[in-house]
Amino acid sequence: MVTINFRECIICFEKKFRNYRNYRKITTKCTHEEDICLECINKYIDTDIEKFESISQFDQEVKIKITCPVPKCYKLMERNDIKKIATKDIYERYDFLTYKLAVQKIPGFRWCQASCGSGQIHIGEDPIFICKGCDKSSCYNHGILWHENITCEKYDEMNKQSETATEQYLSNSKRCPNCNLYIDKIEGCDHMTCKCSHQFCMSCLHEFPGHETTCKSKISRMNLLNCTLFDLCNRC
Known part of the structure; x- marks a missing residue:
C-alpha cells in the first residue's frame, strides 16, 4: 500500500505534497516542522522587502531583518537562507536592497x-x-x-x-469621537455638534452631557464670565 504524504500549510491551509518543491527548511537554525509552503514563504519575504524599501527612503540606517514566519520561532533569515528559498526575482530584489542600504551609509552619499x-x-x-x-x-x-x-x-x-x-x-482641531471627522473650534464654548449629529465636549471629548473629571470646562464652571458648557451656556 502506497502512502501519499501531504502537509497542510499553516498560512494558506492548502494541502500540498511534502517535497522540496513545496516545503523547505526556512532557516538553518529552525528546529520546527516545515509547516509553511514555499509559495507563502515567498509572499512573506516579498512583503517584507517592500516594507524595508519604503522605510529606507526615510531612514538610511535601517537594517533588513526578515524573520521566520512560523509562530514563536523568530529565527533571522540570513542571506543564504533567502537565496535557497526565494524565487530568482525576489532574491534579486533583496540583493539590490541590501546593496543600496550598504552604499547609502557611505559618508557624503x-x-x-x-x-x-x-x-x-x-x-x-x-x-x-x-x-x-x-x-x-x-x-x-x-x-x-x-x-x-x-x-x-x-x-x-x-x-x-x-x-x-x-x-x-x-491645537484648535480635534476628531469627532463618533465619526473621526476633524472639528475646528473658531470661537464660543466647548459644546460641539458634529455633522454626524454627535455632541461632545471639545476639551475632553466626553459625550454630551457631561465631562471627564479633569476637563477644564468642568473646572471653570464657577466662572460665569466663561462659557461653562452644557449647564450654563445659553448659546448651546
Whole structure:
C-alpha cells in the first residue's frame, strides 16, 4: 500500500505534497516542522522587502531583518537562507536592497531625488548636487529636488512657518469621537455638534452631557464670565 504524504500549510491551509518543491527548511537554525509552503514563504519575504524599501527612503540606517514566519520561532533569515528559498526575482530584489542600504551609509552619499535610481558621493560645500545619471539637481541638505530660487536657509524658514501654522491649526482641531471627522473650534464654548449629529465636549471629548473629571470646562464652571458648557451656556 502506497502512502501519499501531504502537509497542510499553516498560512494558506492548502494541502500540498511534502517535497522540496513545496516545503523547505526556512532557516538553518529552525528546529520546527516545515509547516509553511514555499509559495507563502515567498509572499512573506516579498512583503517584507517592500516594507524595508519604503522605510529606507526615510531612514538610511535601517537594517533588513526578515524573520521566520512560523509562530514563536523568530529565527533571522540570513542571506543564504533567502537565496535557497526565494524565487530568482525576489532574491534579486533583496540583493539590490541590501546593496543600496550598504552604499547609502557611505559618508557624503546621496540618491538622486528625481528617482532615476542613480546615486553618488557629493564633494564640496555647495548643497546642489547634479546627478551624473540624469542631470537633475537635488538638495544635499534636505534630500529633495533642488528648491529653485530659494536658499536652504530660506527653505528651512518656510518649513518652520508651515510647521508652526500646522501646530496651531491642530491645537484648535480635534476628531469627532463618533465619526473621526476633524472639528475646528473658531470661537464660543466647548459644546460641539458634529455633522454626524454627535455632541461632545471639545476639551475632553466626553459625550454630551457631561465631562471627564479633569476637563477644564468642568473646572471653570464657577466662572460665569466663561462659557461653562452644557449647564450654563445659553448659546448651546
